[in-house]
Amino acid sequence: MIKVEVFDTTLRDGAQARGISFSVKDKIAVTQALDAFGIDYIEAGNPGSNPKDLEFFELVKSVELKHSKLVAFGSTRRKDVAPEEDQNLISLLQAGTEYVSIFGKSWDFHVTDIIKTTLENNLEMIKDTLLFLKSKGKKVIFDAEHFFDGYKNNPEYALEALKAAKDGGAEILTLCDTNGGCFPEEISRITKEVKEKLGDIKIGIHAHNDMGFGVANSIAAVEAGALQVQGTFLGYGERCGNANLSTIIANLQLKKDYELVPREKLGLLTSTARIIAEISNITIEDSMPYIGKNAFAHKGGMHIDGVSKASHSFEHINPELVGNEREFLLSEVSGRSTILEEIRRVDKDIQRDSEATAGIIERLKELEYQGYQFEGAKATFELVIRKYLGKYKPFFDLVYFDVKGNYIGKKYYSTAVVKVKVKDQIELTVAEGDGPVNALDQALRIALERFYPELKEMHLIDYKVRVLKGEENATASKVRVLIESADAKNSWTTIGVSTDIIEASWIALVDSIEYKLIQETLKRLEDFG
Ligand SMILES: CC(=O)SCCNC(=O)CCNC(=O)[C@H](O)C(C)(C)COP(=O)(O)OP(=O)(O)OC[C@H]1O[C@@H](n2cnc3c(N)ncnc32)[C@H](O)[C@@H]1OP(=O)(O)O
Ligand SMILES: CC(=O)C(=O)O
DSSP: OEEOEEEEOTTTTGGGSTTOOOOHHHHHHHHHHHHHHTOSEEEEEOTTTOHHHHHHHHHGGGSOOSSOEEEEEEEOOOTTSOGGGOHHHHHHHHHOOSEEEEEEEOSHHHHHHTSOOOHHHHHHHHHHHHHHHHHTTOEEEEEEETHHHHHHHOHHHHHHHHHHHHHTTOSEEEEEETTOOOOHHHHHHHHHHHHHHHTTSEEEEEEBOTTSOHHHHHHHHHHTTOOEEEEBTTOOOSTTOBOBHHHHHHHHHHHSSEEOSOGGGGGGHHHHHHHHHHHHTOOOOTTOTTTSTTTTEEOSHHHHHHHHHOGGGSOSSOGGGGTOOOEEOOSTTOOHHHHHHHHHHHOTTOOTTSHHHHHHHHHHHHHHHHTOOGGGOHHHHHHHHHHHHTOOOOSOEEEEEEEEEEEETTEEEEEEEEEEEETTEEEEEEEEESSHHHHHHHHHHHHHHTTOGGGGGOEEEEEEEEEEOHHHHTSSSEEEEEEEEEOSSOEEEEEEEESSHHHHHHHHHHHHHHHHHHHHHHHHHHHTO
């Protein structure tokens, strides 16, 4: 088992992604999540860039980290400034970290045309900067910016840049595919050549994802001898992002003979990813390998049948290894194996071959054809099963409802009137709401709470509407409404479809209330034994 160090730059390179802006508090929270997961190095900011990063390094001094080493990032000294007078280097020292990472030019074209200095001066800038930082007691990781492009253009010079960093006392030389434009075989070949030519110093890899090879290139470098991988936990970063560490860690640790994080921590991969996404205010792509919501979600009836018989028939790993979960999605492509579990929740005696199983599948496919989609609305599907099996009795009957919107002065009000019959009693209520559905929800609850006080515990937490185009369901302009409701212990989702948004919302609202009342009834029956 070879140890490969993990270097996370979510808080530095990840913060260079469009749409990401961490507050100091966010940075501390991400640092703590990465530390708890066992990341070796956290590049947490660029103190020469902005006061926020400097403030972060000041405040983080009082945060106890159990595993990770913090790293402050900056560039080599400016071309005509001595290191001790370079403002960026002074800020780096102020950050007070044991480790600093310094990026320097290793592509001759960048030296002459971007920083506009001589090739010799750039080598001096690298060496001087590192010697200065070493003299101040720092451990330095050298990021050879554009190393692979530089090596392809002028291998001797690119290697000279690495040697300057080595002579300056670098602990690790990181080869960067800054523009993300290399193929894995190039990364592999060049990494091997660097290792042969530079001897015993530790090599790292920093890959970008512009060709979709961020993960593949990082793995190619590790297989060629790199012992440190830089990336961002969820692949955030400038342009197409950085190499995605959550994928690299799982790939190398579960499929190859490398240890990247302590073994017992791998099961925290998914929860750590979700914490970081939440703080970053970015939704994780459902299809992200290992940690995405769909990574172990099965929809095809034959796949579900296979997984139920032997999980590895359609899963490359057990989801528990990375803290994710298996899910079976209900839909028109479901077979009997998929829905049997749902049916048995209602009636344990029903078998795969029972007539009811086939009948319920037919009903499911019919409803999906009308525009329903049950993969996200299992509560409504439970009601479909109950209705089919005759295990459903309405808790109330609707006499009528009426919803109106009015401008009064300059303000828009929605009002709903609901008349229902419960146990032979008629209840007529009226309520105002923020919108028509909210008004309807309020009026219905007021009408029912007298009979079913447990409804006071539940509330609506999400409401989504989707307009269905004709070709999707063979009918013109229907709307699909999904309502998520919750009480103190559970949340559940219901669905309604109609050509009228109010009617679709009503259907989903009624299902949401009936589902809650059924659960309460079942609980009471269970309590009575
Ligand atoms: C590949 C990477 O991700 S590298 C990191 C990139 N990240 C960032 O740029 C985010 C943080 N950057 C910043 O906050 C700002 O760019 C600062 C504060 C660092 C600098 O701001 P400014 O002084 O206004 O310079 P500006 O950003 O316009 O230009 C960059 C300067 O750095 C110089 N420079 C670029 N790379 C290097 C290097 N490796 N070593 C020394 N100087 C460098 C450029 O030549 C240019 O100098 P010039 O002003 O003499 O032309
Ligand atoms: C250092 C760095 O972020 C890069 O070269 O991409």
